[in-house]
Each structure stands twice: as structure tokens, then as C-alpha cells.
Amino acid sequence: MKHTISALVENRPGVLAKISGLFSARGFNISSLTVGETEVPDVSRMTIVVTGDDRTLEQVVKQLNKLPDVLKVIDFKNEEFIERDLLLIKVSATKETRREIFEVANVFRANVVDISLDSCTLELTGKETKIQAFVKILEPYGIKEMVRAGIVALARGKK
Amino acid sequence: MELKGSEIIIKCLEKEGVDVIFGIPGGSVIPLFDKLYSSKVRVILTRHEQGAAHMADGYARASGKVGVCVATSGPGATNLTTGIATAYMDSVPLVAITGQVATHLVGNDAFQEADTTGITRPITKQNYLVTDVRELQDTIAKAFLLARTGRPGPVLIDIPVNIQNETCKFDPHKKNIEIRGYKPTLKGHPKQIRNACDLMLQAKKPILYAGGGIIISDASKELKKLAEKLNVPVTLTLMGIGAFPGDHKLFVGMPGMHGTQTANYAIQNSDLIIAVGVRFDDRVTGRLDKFAPHAKIIHIDIDPTSISKNVSAHIPIVGDCKVVLNQILECLKNKKIEANKTKDWLKKLDEIRKQKPLTYRKDSLLRPQFVVETLYNLTQGKNVIITTEVGQNQMWAEQFFVYREPRTFLTSGGLGTMGYGFPAAIGAKVARPDREVIDIAGDGSFQMNIQELATAKVNGIKVIVLILNNRYLGMVRQWQELFYGKRYSSVFLGDLKAREYWPDFKKVAESYGLIGLRVEKKKDVEPAIKEALKAKETCVIDFRIHEEENVSPMVPGGASLDQILELA
Ligand SMILES: Cc1ncc(C[n+]2csc(CCOP(=O)(O)OP(=O)(O)O)c2C)c(N)n1
Numbered sequence: 119m120k121h122t123i124s125a126l127v128e129n130r131p132g133v134l135a136k137i138s139g140l141f142s143a144r145g146f147n148i149s150s151l152t153v154g155e156t157e158v159p160d161v162s163r164m165t166i167v168v169t170g171d172d173r174t175l176e177q178v179v180k181q182l183n184k185l186p187d188v189l190k191v192i193d194f195k196n197e198e199f200i201e202r203d204l205l206l207i208k209v210s211a212t213k214e215t216r217r218e219i220f221e222v223a224n225v226f227r228a229n230v231v232d233i234s235l236d237s238c239t240l241e242l243t244g245k246e247t248k249i250q251a252f253v254k255i256l257e258p259y260g261i262k263e264m265v266r267a268g269i270v271a272l273a274r275g276k277k
Numbered sequence: 278m279e280l281k282g283s284e285i286i287i288k289c290l291e292k293e294g295v296d297v298i299f300g301i302p303g304g305s306v307i308p309l310f311d312k313l314y315s316s317k318v319r320v321i322l323t324r325h326e327q328g329a330a331h332m333a334d335g336y337a338r339a340s341g342k343v344g345v346c347v348a349t350s351g352p353g354a355t356n357l358t359t360g361i362a363t364a365y366m367d368s369v370p371l372v373a374i375t376g377q378v379a380t381h382l383v384g385n386d387a388f389q390e391a392d393t394t395g396i397t398r399p400i401t402k403q404n405y406l407v408t409d410v411r412e413l414q415d416t417i418a419k420a421f422l423l424a425r426t427g428r429p430g431p432v433l434i435d436i437p438v439n440i441q442n443e444t445c446k447f448d449p450h451k452k453n454i455e456i457r458g459y460k461p462t463l464k465g466h467p468k469q470i471r472n473a474c475d476l477m478l479q480a481k482k483p484i485l486y487a488g489g490g491i492i493i494s495d496a497s498k499e500l501k502k503l504a505e506k507l508n509v510p511v512t513l514t515l516m517g518i519g520a521f522p523g524d525h526k527l528f529v530g531m532p533g534m535h536g537t538q539t540a541n542y543a544i545q546n547s548d549l550i551i552a553v554g555v556r557f558d559d560r561v562t563g564r565l566d567k568f569a570p571h572a573k574i575i576h577i578d579i580d581p582t583s584i585s586k587n588v589s590a591h592i593p594i595v596g597d598c599k600v601v602l603n604q605i606l607e608c609l610k611n612k613k614i615e616a617n618k619t620k621d622w623l624k625k626l627d628e629i630r631k632q633k634p635l636t637y638r639k640d641s642l643l644r645p646q647f648v649v650e651t652l653y654n655l656t657q658g659k660n661v662i663i664t665t666e667v668g669q670n671q672m673w674a675e676q677f678f679v680y681r682e683p684r685t686f687l688t689s690g691g692l693g694t695m696g697y698g699f700p701a702a703i704g705a706k707v708a709r710p711d712r713e714v715i716d717i718a719g720d721g722s723f724q725m726n727i728q729e730l731a732t733a734k735v736n737g738i739k740v741i742v743l744i745l746n747n748r749y750l751g752m753v754r755q756w757q758e759l760f761y762g763k764r765y766s767s768v769f770l771g772d773l774k775a776r777e778y779w780p781d782f783k784k785v786a787e788s789y790g791l792i793g794l795r796v797e798k799k800k801d802v803e804p805a806i807k808e809a810l811k812a813k814e815t816c817v818i819d820f821r822i823h824e825e826e827n828v829s830p831m832v833p834g835g836a837s838l839d840q841i842l843e844l845a
Pocket residue numbers: 666667668669670671693694695696718719720721722723745747749750751752753
């Protein structure tokens with residue numbers, strides 16, 4: 119099972135190492151980890167997607183809470199939340215296929231951000247499932263390179 | 278007040294009530310040692326940084342105060358790590374101060390540079406690299422706060438040499454510091470306390486399973502009150518030894534791999550385990566899916582990550598042991614307690630205790646258990662602190678001595694660090710000069726920090742080292758004997774051809790200007806220990822014990838607590 123957890127942490131050197139070190143030392147499986155600034159300058163938000171059963175998740179949350187550099191842990195299991203990932207993908211595109219690819223992009227509301235003679239690069243924001251579907255559709259054209267930024271998440275509604 | 282970084286460190290140490298530190302200087306802590314030279318803080322120069330860390334640890338365990346050790350950058354810092362990891366596993370309050378190369382050199386593979394905060398990240402409760410002298414005062418305050426509160430542990434502060442020389446304002450009246458991401462829960466949830474009390478009142482075969490958390494939170498009195506009030510037997514983990522009187526009629530001994538038959542029976546057959554300040558270590562539980570199959574579990578601990586990590590608790594209670602035990606006692610105050618409810622259970626346990634006591638062969642051979650027993654008979658366990666090394670010696674020290682008070686049995690439980698006992702004894706003696714401090718040692722382990730004999734000599738610190746010398750890495754040999762067909766691979770410490778003993782520990786002690794004794798016969802045990810107790814200087818006794826003695830009983834690794842081998 120995949121779980122999304124968000125942690126507000128001290129924005130100082132070494133904190134990312136502490137958290138990633140904790141995950142590897144305890145054998146927790148990270149499928150995505152992102153760090154970014156928040157509305158408070160000295161606080162960063164980490165969004166971590168872990169794979170594991172409920173027991174593992176419980177340990178992950180407890181272990182994170184135990185670190186003095188972690189200010190708050192939000193386990194989205196019990197909350198409604200919005201999550202987004204960002205994809206940049208470079209697909210082979212000839213004069214003949216370019217049109218088709220643009221159509222696909224249009225349906226997915228992806229942006230075309232770069233074009234060359236034999237390829238084009240698209241940008242897509244969305245949930246994991248949407249991104250996966252998009253990549254799958256583009257596969258037949260030939261994916262030259264792609265990168266995902268990792269998942270970011272926020273709880274819905276009021277803070 | 279404008280002060281240099283090195284002076285700020287001293288001021289902070291004084292403010293935290295530090296009266297002694299253990300360590301070795303080097304290039305990147307020279308400014309600090311320069312200020313220590315003229316400060317009131319006592320510096321004990323050790324012969325190895327590992328010794329310094331274990332001494333600070335022994336000091337902390339014996340006194341309950343924070344132990345402090347200091348080392349230079351690079352090799353000094355890496356030498357501390359075994360001691361830091363030892364303290365981490367056993368939740369010992371420790372502050373380690375390390376020098377670091379100058380800030381402009383950090384990350385450049387400078388001379389004697391090591392990524393100390395990187396290396397110690399998984400073995401410290403928290404660590405800091407100070408990159409601005411203005412942060413020094415707060416950082417040190419935070420380090421001490423973290424080390425001593427909540428679940429205690431080691432905190433490391435890495436201080437580049439230039440920071441020690443830079444100046445900034447120091448505020449002597451600064452009020453207590455807070456760490457926003459750190460708020461240990463002390464009080465148990467009232468509803469959980471009520472539920473726990475209900476279970477305790479119903480149980481017919483309950484057992485109190487208590488550990489180091491009791492000693493750390495100073496909850497021995499409360500533990501005894503609860504045990505006596507409910508008439509519940511008590512088992513103590515290796516870390517908990519001393520938290521409950523070892524000669525109390527409710528005490529059933531230690532559980533687990535080398536625990537008593539009674540304690541293991543009690544756990545396996547109990548209907549309620551009241552776990553306080555313990556973490557269900559694998560050396561205690563044995564095979565997890567066969568552990569205490571009939572028991573409901575109440576688990577009280579200050580560290581939420583310890584609860585339901587290995588064994589899931591029916592009633593988890595996060596809180597300080599002392600606070601929670603008092604809450605429980607309060608809750609039980611107005612309840613009717615049927616004192617007879619556990620009568621049959623206690624009777625059964627008494628029977629097992631009589632039938633299967635801890636024992637050994639009482640023949641003419643010099644056996645290690647006899648040495649430990651004689652030490653007990655001579656001291657009655659009064660006014661002593663026992664430290665141990667790791668291996669068979671550690672188990673015999675636990676089994677054949679009676680501990681009645683907390684902070685009288687200091688041992689590396691979690692990490693199992695050979696070489697711990699002797700420097701820890703020195704640290705304990707510094708904390709408690711009024712006590713006789715005795716390291717019950719193995720010949721292998723003692724050699725891992727034997728150089729600290731010089732520290733004991735030069736500083737006039739008197740401890741006693743009783744070497745249970747089997748000329749083997751005995752515990753490993755025991756496993757090889759039992760589980761690897763007696764193939765004694767790399768465990769014999771003597772000379773295979775000449776069958777001689779190396780080193781001659783008596784001569785080693787003497788070469789340090791200390792007292793060395795050798796005992797080969799049973800009848801000489803008592804006079805030798807008496808002499809050591811009377812001596813004014815550190816005394817090392819080399820007991821040439823029966824070589825292939827085993828620790829008994831034993832639950833083989835990975836077996837369930839019902840599968841006990843009697844080896845005596
Ligand atoms: C630093 C370290 N290295 C290795 C071990 C593995 N080990 C556990 S017990 C033991 C033997 C200890 O020998 P000794 O100190 O003579 O004690 P004995 O078991 O003979 O009483 C060893 C090697 C350890 N615990 N610590």
C-alpha cells in the first residue's frame with residue numbers, strides 16, 4: 119500500500135539527510151520524496167510517499183515525530199487531501215506525428231514547452247494516475263527522456 | 278558580555294552543572310582545551326577517545342546526570358563513535374563535543390576532517406554542526422536539554438576550530454531554551470490508565486516486565502508499590518536490573534535468552550504483561566510469534582516508537598514511567614483489590630524457582646559463578662556499583678549477584694560493547710567516589726580498553742577489575758560449542774602451541790603501577806577479593822577460571838521462550 123505523508127521540518131542543513139537516513143536505516147520504502155519552502159521561511163514541507171502496511175506506516179509516522187527537527191507530521195490517511203505531481207517528458211515527434219501528440223496533450227491539458235526537429239517536450243501536472251495514463255499513451259511515439267518532480271500534497275479546506 | 282567561542286563553551290558547561298569531562302585534545306580543540314586549563318571543570322585525560330565516551334557514559338549511568346566527553350576532529354571523533362552508539366542504544370544522557378576543521382575548510386577533505394555529524398546521525402538523538410559563533414550558546418543548551426529529557430540519549434556538537442576563536446555576546450541570564458519540534462509526552466492518557474487498571478484488577482496471572490525506563494525516570498519506589506499492591510511478580514530486563522530488589526519475594530529474575538526459568542515461564546503463561554520502560558528487545562522475546570501467547574499487553578513507555586514496534590500492545594500508554602505509575606497507583610486507590618487472585622500463580626512460580634534455580638557445578642574447579650558469588654558474599658551488594666564487559670562475564674555478573682538499588686549495575690545492554698565495563702567503572706567512580714566500583718570483566722573485553730589503566734593510575738581513581746579469564750571469547754565459543762559442532766574458530770586467546778596465557782594481566786597491572794593479583798584456586802578467591810576491596814589503588818585480579826564453562830540456562834537465538842536449554 120502507498121501512503122502519502124507530509125512533514126513540516128526545520129529548514130536547516132542536514133535535516134534532509136536525517137530524514138532520508140532514517141528511512142534507509144529502518145528499511146522503509148520511499149517511492150517519492152519532495153522538499154519545498156512553505157509560507158514560513160524557516161520551515162520546509164516534505165511530502166513523502168511510502169510503501170508498506172499499516173504497521174510500517176505507524177512506525178514511519180512515529181519515527182518522524184521523534185526527530186527534534188520535525189515539527190509536525192500529517193498522515194493523509196485520515197484526511198482529504200490534494201496531491202499533484204509534475205511531469206516533463208520528451209517524445210520523438212516527426213512532422214507526421216507532431217499533430218497527433220499535440221492532440222493527446224490537449225486532451226490531458228498538458229503544455230508543450232519545447233520543440234525540436236525530431237522531438238517535443240511536454241509538461242503535465244496532475245495526480246499519479248493521470249500522469250501514468252499520459253505516459254502510457256505517449257509510449258508508442260518513443261519516449262526519449264522523462265522526469266517526475268515527485269508528489270506534493272496539501273490537506274483540503276481550512277488550515 | 279563579549280566572549281570567545283571556547284569561553285562560551287565553558288560558561289555553558291558550568292551553567293549545566295558539568296563538573297567533569299573526559300577526553301583527549303587535538304588540533305581542532307586546542308582553543309577549548311586552552312580555556313579548560315584555567316577553568317573549574319575537571320578534565321580527565323583518557324588514553325583513547327572510546328574510553329572517554331564510556332567514562333562519560335558510566336558517569337551518567339551512576340549519577341543520573343549528563344556525561345560529557347570531548348575529542349578532536351577526524352580520528353578523535355570517529356574513536357568516540359562506539360561509545361556514542363553504546364549510549365544511544367541504552368538511552369544514556371551524553372553530550373559529545375568534537376572539534377571540526379575551520380568552517381572555510383569543511384567539505385574540502387582537510388587534514389583530520391571527517392563528516393562527524395554525518396557519521397553520528399544514526400547514533401545520536403540529535404547532532405549539530407555549529408557554523409556561527411552566535412548560535413553556540415543556544416546549541417549547547419539545546420544539546421543538554423535533549424540529552425537529559427524525554428527518552429535520554431547522546432547529543433553531539435561539532436564545533437569548527439575557528440568558531441572556538443571567534444567572539445560574540447554571551448548572555449549569562451538567558452532563560453531556558455525551547456525546541457519547537459520536541460515535546461515529550463509525560464502524562465499517560467487518563468482513559469488508557471483506567472483501562473489498564475481494569476485489566477490489572479482482572480488478571481489472574483499477571484507479570485510486571487520492567488526495564489531501564491524505571492531507572493531513568495527514578496520510578497523504583499512506584500514500581501515496588503504497584504507490585505506489592507497487586508501482588509504481581511516482577512521480571513527485570515538487563516537494563517532494568519536494580520530497579521526492583523533482587524531479593525524481593527516477588528522478583529522472578531531476568532527474562533529472555535539467559536533469563537531464569539521462572540521469568541520465562543511467567544511470561545509465556547501470563548494472562549497480562551504490564552510492560553514498563555522496556556522495548557521488547559529480541560534478546561528478551563525470543564521468537565516473536567510464540568511470545569506470551571495468552572497475554573494481553575499493557576505497554577508504558579516515553580518513546581512512542583517503542584510501543585507496538587515488535588509486539589503490539591492492547592493498551593499502549595505513552596508517558597514517563599514514574600508519572601504513569603503514579604497515575605495508575607492513584608487510579609487503583611479506591612478500587613477493591615483481591616489480594617488472593619494471584620495466589621496460585623505466585624505459588625506456581627515459587628515452585629519453579631525452587632525446582633529450577635540458577636545454579637552451577639560446585640566442585641573443586643574454579644568456576645566464574647563462584648567468583649561472582651564470593652564478591653556478593655563479601656560485599657552483600659552494599660555500597661557497590663558493578664559494571665560489566667560483554668559476553669559470558671556479563672551474564673554471570675547479572676545472575677550471581679543480587680542488585681537491590683537502581684544505578685548499581687552498569688552494562689552495555691543494547692549494543693553489547695566489549696570494552697565498555699572498565700572505562701565505565703572509572704566514570705562511575707568519578708561520579709560516586711563513595712562507592713566501591715567493580716568491573717566484572719572478560720579477558721577478551723578487558724583488552725579492548727586496557728589502556729585506561731593509565732587513566733586510573735594517573736588520576737588516582739580506584740576501581741577493581743575482576744577478570745573471569747577463560748582465555749576465550751567465551752560467549753562466542755559457547756555458541757560454537759552448542760550450534761557449530763565445537764568448531765572453535767578464532768576464539769582462543771592464548772597461545773595455541775604453548776597453551777600459555779597472554780598477556781599476564783598481573784604484570785600488566787603492575788607495569789601501570791597498579792596492583793595485580795592472580796587466582797587459580799577456589800580457596801584463594803576470597804582473600805584476593807578482600808585484598809582488592811581494601812586496596813587504595815586500582816586492582817586487577819586475573820581469575821583463571823574453568824575454560825569451557827557455559828552460561829545457563831539458554832534460549833537459543835530465534836527459539837521461543839519455552840525452549841530452554843539447561844547447561845549447568
Ligand atoms: C566490540 C565487540 N566485538 C565483538 C563482539 C562479539 N562478542 C560478543 S561476546 C564476545 C566474547 C567476549 O569475550 P570475553 O570478553 O573474554 O568474555 P567471555 O564471554 O569470555 O566472558 C565477542 C567477541 C562484541 N560484543 N563487541
